[in-house]
Amino acid sequence: MCQHQPPCPSADSADREAARLTAHHPEQGWSLLCNGVLLFEDTGELLPDGQIIAPHRPLETGRIMKAA
Template structure:
């Protein structure tokens, strides 16, 4: 899939976000990498097979009172 000198990590690899960006849309908050992964500014990822990866642990704030 890559046409640049070094091959990018595959979408299933742990280092997949080190692939070369092929399209950036900062106004929309995402970057498409050459391995097909979409990286979002909020640290989420969308893999080519449609799987969602949340790299930041999210938790709901308690409604303390």
């Protein structure tokens, strides 16, 4: 799929989100990566084999929680 040199990470790699964008549609909330992964703005993913990766937003940092 990928014609870049060096090639982008494959869809089954842990770093699959590092692949280059081939289509970007922020008005619809999704982007297509070079490796065939559909990346959604909520950080969910749809892999080329149909596997769904649930949204995985990072936890907020910089907030101090007080003990009750």
